[in-house]
Amino acid sequence: MAMAPARRTTRGGIRKGEALSGWILSAPVLIALFVFLFLPILMTAWVSVSDYNGHGSPLSGKFSFVGADNYVAITSGGGLQEKIFGWSLRNTLWYVVLVVPIVTALSLFLAVIVNGRVLRGRGFFRTAFYFPSVTSSVAIIALWMFLFNASGVVNKMLSWIGIHGPVWFNDPQGIFTALLSGLGLKEAPAALANHGFLGVSWWSWIGGPSWAMTALMLQAIFCTSGTFMLLFIAGLQNLSPEVDEAAIVDGATAWQRFWHVTLPQLKPVLFTVVTLGIIGAWQMFDQVFSSTKGGPGNTTYTLAYRAYSASMIDGYWGQGMAVAFILFGIIILFTILQRFWLRDRPDMPRPPKKTKGVVPS
Amino acid sequence: MSAVAVPRIAAPARSSRKRRGRFSPTQGALYAVLAIIAVVYISPFLIQVVTSVKTEPDAATNPMSMIPNPVSFAALNKLLLNSDFPHWFLISAVVSVCVMLGRVLFDSAAGYALARLHFRGRNLVFGALIGIMAVPGVALLIPRFLVLRQVGLYDTLPGIILPFFADAAGVFIMKNFFEGIPVAVEESARVDGANIFRTYWSVVLPMARPALVTILIMSFQGSWNELQQFIVSAQRPELINLTKGVALLISGQLGQGTQYPLKLAAATLMTIPVAIIFFIFQKRIMNNATGAVKE
Numbered sequence: 001m002a003m004a005p006a007r008r009t010t011r012g013g014i015r016k017g018e019a020l021s022g023w024i025l026s027a028p029v030l031i032a033l034f035v036f037l038f039l040p041i042l043m044t045a046w047v048s049v050s051d052y053n054g055h056g057s058p059l060s061g062k063f064s065f066v067g068a069d070n071y072v073a074i075t076s077g078g079g080l081q082e083k084i085f086g087w088s089l090r091n092t093l094w095y096v097v098l099v100v101p102i103v104t105a106l107s108l109f110l111a112v113i114v115n116g117r118v119l120r121g122r123g124f125f126r127t128a129f130y131f132p133s134v135t136s137s138v139a140i141i142a143l144w145m146f147l148f149n150a151s152g153v154v155n156k157m158l159s160w161i162g163i164h165g166p167v168w169f170n171d172p173q174g175i176f177t178a179l180l181s182g183l184g185l186k187e188a189p190a191a192l193a194n195h196g197f198l199g200v201s202w203w204s205w206i207g208g209p210s211w212a213m214t215a216l217m218l219q220a221i222f223c224t225s226g227t228f229m230l231l232f233i234a235g236l237q238n239l240s241p242e243v244d245e246a247a248i249v250d251g252a253t254a255w256q257r258f259w260h261v262t263l264p265q266l267k268p269v270l271f272t273v274v275t276l277g278i279i280g281a282w283q284m285f286d287q288v289f290s291s292t293k294g295g296p297g298n299t300t301y302t303l304a305y306r307a308y309s310a311s312m313i314d315g316y317w318g319q320g321m322a323v324a325f326i327l328f329g330i331i332i333l334f335t336i337l338q339r340f341w342l343r344d345r346p347d348m349p350r351p352p353k354k355t356k357g358v359v360p361s
Numbered sequence: 362m363s364a365v366a367v368p369r370i371a372a373p374a375r376s377s378r379k380r381r382g383r384f385s386p387t388q389g390a391l392y393a394v395l396a397i398i399a400v401v402y403i404s405p406f407l408i409q410v411v412t413s414v415k416t417e418p419d420a421a422t423n424p425m426s427m428i429p430n431p432v433s434f435a436a437l438n439k440l441l442l443n444s445d446f447p448h449w450f451l452i453s454a455v456v457s458v459c460v461m462l463g464r465v466l467f468d469s470a471a472g473y474a475l476a477r478l479h480f481r482g483r484n485l486v487f488g489a490l491i492g493i494m495a496v497p498g499v500a501l502l503i504p505r506f507l508v509l510r511q512v513g514l515y516d517t518l519p520g521i522i523l524p525f526f527a528d529a530a531g532v533f534i535m536k537n538f539f540e541g542i543p544v545a546v547e548e549s550a551r552v553d554g555a556n557i558f559r560t561y562w563s564v565v566l567p568m569a570r571p572a573l574v575t576i577l578i579m580s581f582q583g584s585w586n587e588l589q590q591f592i593v594s595a596q597r598p599e600l601i602n603l604t605k606g607v608a609l610l611i612s613g614q615l616g617q618g619t620q621y622p623l624k625l626a627a628a629t630l631m632t633i634p635v636a637i638i639f640f641i642f643q644k645r646i647m648n649n650a651t652g653a654v655k656e
Contacts, residue, residue: 022474138628146408292612
């Protein structure tokens, strides 16, 4: 019997009708992708430069092109729209800047100890750390609002060590503001309080995530560390043991081996985890929708949630879609950066079964 | 903490045998650290389960107590017999089953076409899939509402289900699978006169069972935990599913009061199906997670 490669070059015969069948078999997925992923991009782009108000179809011809008006409205003018956009950007930035390094370090730490040489019960620990990643974030938020309520479990535990806990989900104070206030700096310096960017004072920009946002950040860390831990474990198991053993022979301590031998070899995985973390963190939405809805004091608005609330709740469709399009641009930028790095480096991790042309050309 | 699995896959080449059996101080410290972290990761779920059978005052005053005093099934009763919760559960189940069946069918069909059939535009299709995978879902959330309304599917069950079929990741899994199995069986079926659809249906699909199970599990988890899609595709109360219903419940839009036992009972019940699937297919799911997240 002839082997496949020989047949591939022949036309007609057994290959007859493949074109039509190929298109028919791929059609359902292609249509779904086109209608529910591609058309929405065009729709976002159009609505963000139109005066669409939510009544009827944005394609009906009743609505006109307004240029960059919506983008201008959310980035200048000193109105409420600018202010909420400013807060959303501020909150999302703090979220990304704090969650990504913490979750990366934690998941690497978990992977290293779970991957230990003669550890008993590694399967149990792996499962325990990964389980939160398979549950719905809505269910975890329900639990979180119980754990982090004013007289809840977390504050009870803090009181054991003499700390009077914040009211978490109802507390708009930034954690760095709280820290400074604890150090005696209770009033904002006038220079920082009276000036700002995007309708938010510099004092607020540097205040850090509010206690409410901090609770949401802890939830995200709890729910994503398991997934990233698995990526690191896969990376660790691909390392060749010889290098590590050579380092042992050379008398390197465990910490030196980790820092100078293991970590440099893990760079590709580390990079993947960080970019995936960044891309995921920018899209933070579910937690805010199920708990704080942007409050208290605008401190849990994220860009993703603001895109939704501006259009579907407040009715500012053009501005909401402008937020969505800005967010879209930010995430695409990070995705391209990741792809660029993955392509340039032959040692980057790939999906388990490598196929030709998986990397975009 | 119970040690469940014997470390039989503990990196065979690496384990220096002389260390086994000796319980060094380092090992002791390692286990202590692991045990503490495991408690942090597991105890929230125990608190969740226990609180759902507490009375409201008990939950509020003794949030940490692991023994309900008294045990109360009031929250579960209210949830199951006197609320919309069972209906939310039904909607979630219907959507998940449809998404699982549809994705198995459509992902494998497209994956098969991309892996085996030679047709003009195949590379174009492939490139489009790669490109579309990079698109962040959240930025398309609200415009998806506009598109659904435009095509008349808003506030309908198909409007909720159909967008789930835009699943490029599943197509890749199937494509990779088909490229990994020998082509000979299908070719002989084709030589015997079966057309492509018949070959696909009665020869290829049965062979693809392992990959199809993966798609089924991923589709179930994805659709059961999905929230955003339900927010933008319907507003009728009859189409509220678990994630959306519980999100409305806990953010206080369905009534006043803290009602912690009720909320945590809802969270527990909605977690049970994913937990069952997770513990049955644990190994496979953890391997999938490693592969799927990378692309």
